Amino acid sequence: MLPGVEALERAMGYLPGTAPEPVTELIQEVSEELVILDGVKAEYRIFSNIRLWPEDKTVEIEGVIFHVKPIIYSQITDTEEVALFICTAGPLVGEMSRRSMKEGDLLRGYVYDVIGSEVVECAADNMQDELKRAAGTRGMHITNRFSPGYCGWDVAEQHKLFSFFKDNFCDITLTPSALMNPVKSVSGLTGIGRNVRYTSYQCHKCDDNNCIYRNRKTKA
Amino acid sequence: MTELLERISICVEFGKVDLKSPYPPALKDQQGAFELTRIALDSGVSPGVILEEALIPAMSRVGEKFSRNEIFVPQMLMAAKAMNSSMIHLRPFYLSGETRRKGTFIVGTVTGDLHDIGKNLVAMMIEGAGWEVIDLGVDVSTEKFIETADKYPGAVIGLSALLTTTMENMRKTVASLREIRHSMKILVGGAPVTPEFCVKIGADHYSPDPQGAVEFLKSIAQ
Numbered sequence: 470m471l472p473g474v475e476a477l478e479r480a481m482g483y484l485p486g487t488a489p490e491p492v493t494e495l496i497q498e499v500s501e502e503l504v505i506l507d508g509v510k511a512e513y514r515i516f517s518n519i520r521l522w523p524e525d526k527t528v529e530i531e532g533v534i535f536h537v538k539p540i541i542y543s544q545i546t547d548t549e550e551v552a553l554f555i556c557t558a559g560p561l562v563g564e565m566s567r568r569s570m571k572e573g574d575l576l577r578g579y580v581y582d583v584i585g586s587e588v589v590e591c592a593a594d595n596m597q598d599e600l601k602r603a604a605g606t607r608g609m610h611i612t613n614r615f616s617p618g619y620c621g622w623d624v625a626e627q628h629k630l631f632s633f634f635k636d637n638f639c640d641i642t643l644t645p646s647a648l649m650n651p652v653k654s655v656s657g658l659t660g661i662g663r664n665v666r667y668t669s670y671q672c673h674k675c676d677d678n679n680c681i682y683r684n685r686k687t688k689a
Numbered sequence: 690m691t692e693l694l695e696r697i698s699i700c701v702e703f704g705k706v707d708l709k710s711p712y713p714p715a716l717k718d719q720q721g722a723f724e725l726t727r728i729a730l731d732s733g734v735s736p737g738v739i740l741e742e743a744l745i746p747a748m749s750r751v752g753e754k755f756s757r758n759e760i761f762v763p764q765m766l767m768a769a770k771a772m773n774s775s776m777i778h779l780r781p782f783y784l785s786g787e788t789r790r791k792g793t794f795i796v797g798t799v800t801g802d803l804h805d806i807g808k809n810l811v812a813m814m815i816e817g818a819g820w821e822v823i824d825l826g827v828d829v830s831t832e833k834f835i836e837t838a839d840k841y842p843g844a845v846i847g848l849s850a851l852l853t854t855t856m857e858n859m860r861k862t863v864a865s866l867r868e869i870r871h872s873m874k875i876l877v878g879g880a881p882v883t884p885e886f887c888v889k890i891g892a893d894h895y896s897p898d899p900q901g902a903v904e905f906l907k908s909i910a911q
């Protein structure tokens with residue numbers, strides 16, 4: 470479940486193999502310490518009672534309307550079912566990160582933090598793989614996963630998303646300001662259908678020029 | 690003397706904390722910011738000069754390189770650690786009032802928001818620019834900002850938010866702070882915050898990164 474050194478270097482902004490020595494050493498040390506990371510969870514629920522509203526670019530799931538906005542809507546127009554998901558890396562990495570920072574070991578704290586972010590992304594990737602496999606057995610495909618707070622979809626719509634899950638599902642709670650606790654958690658939806666497809670990420674369609682994914686170096 | 694200050698500056702810029710730190714390889718087995726600062730003080734260099742001519746220029750170079758994506762968060766944290774090792778020797782002079790800071794900066798992540806890495810980086814760089822930093826942490830209520838601002842008249846306030854929902858809380862905090870002290874300088878930042886939003890909520894400045902925050906403080910301290 471733990472991401473490799475190269476993935477972590479990338480997540481910090483470096484090209485693989487270019488992070489300074491103390492950083493790669495710490496990544497290795499912290500990764501060894503976290504080999505068994507309890508609390509990583511990823512769950513989804515599939516809904517077939519859905520409707521798509523092209524005029525408003527909304528998706529209705531069991532009567533609840535999600536305003537996913539044009540960029541995401543355009544990727545799920547042929548969807549027949551929707552999977553809603555939540556994933557978490559659990560509370561431990563966050564706690565370790567805060568403790569190290571408090572003790573003045575800023576770099577170690579940051580390494581825990583980035584590992585937490587990557588672990589939850591890996592958990593979500595594994596969940597997508599499982600969803601893809603399950604959809605495949607029914608002759609269906611899946612779309613990318615999309616999260617409230619990205620591509621214009623209001624982050625506050627997480628409240629609607631969470632209403633489909635039992636309280637403390639996956640041990641995640643949502644604050645009134647739509648912040649998931651533990652912090653290293655993600656939520657969202659994936660489209661499922663015979664005619665949907667997975668596409669490479671389309672950063673050019675998004676207007677967030679500050680996004681660190683966009684700023685990451687892709688070539689030397 | 691200039692050579693000693695230059696060495697301190699290089700140690701801070703490249704994260705060479707002390708004799709024991711193996712990084713950067715070129716400075717292995719050499720004294721770091723910790724020892725060199727002590728030597729400078731013992732040989733009569735004033736704490737103010739060490740700050741102005743060694744630490745501030747080093748942290749400024751770090752901030753500039755970060756803004757240009759030439760270095761990333763880990764190198765910034767390594768530099769901050771080296772700077773802190775220098776500050777261990779300088780802090781007593783601030784506490785005794787012998788050396789003065791450029792001003793006070795009160796910073797926190799707004800209520801409802803738990804993100805702290807970005808805010809911590811801003812706090813470190815501002816401390817490295819010679820300011821006293823009062824870091825209130827995360828999920829900071831408007832009342833806490835007001836109470837602290839009362840304790841430090843003339844302080845600049847820095848608010849960080851990482852979610853669009855908590856940006857709304859940023860707006861409320863700015864409005865309340867403005868009510869009690871209209872002339873207070875307020876700086877805002879965080880991934881979803883924009884210059885337009887800053888203008889809309891009546892804050893004084895938006896910065897996308899720590900260096901921009903330092904530049905803003907510099908501009909108002911003059």
Ligand code: B1M
Nearest residue numbers: 618648649652655656680807847848849852853878879880
């Ligand atoms: C006072 O003056 C100042 C001046 C400058 C100031 C300042 C104050 N404060 C900060 N700065 C500035 O200086 C710092 C250094 O340069 C910077 O600080 P940052 O804190 O921004 O930078 C850090 C050093 C490094 N940056 C980071 O660590 C955040 C990076 C990005 C890519 C990001 C990550 C990694 C993650 N995320 Co997410 N995440 C994003 C981020 C996109 C981005 N553009 O940054 C952001 C913050 N996330 C977002 C979202 C939506 C979400 N995330 C989520 C989850 C995650 C991960 C778990 C995968 C992971 C970790 C999150 C974490 N907080 O630990 C979810 C929420 C999690 C939760 N707990 O509720 C979720 C809600 C998605 C979902 N539905 O699952 C967006 C928020 C905007 C919004 N719409 O509300 C987002 C901006 C991405 C986007 N859409 O572009 C500047 O902003």
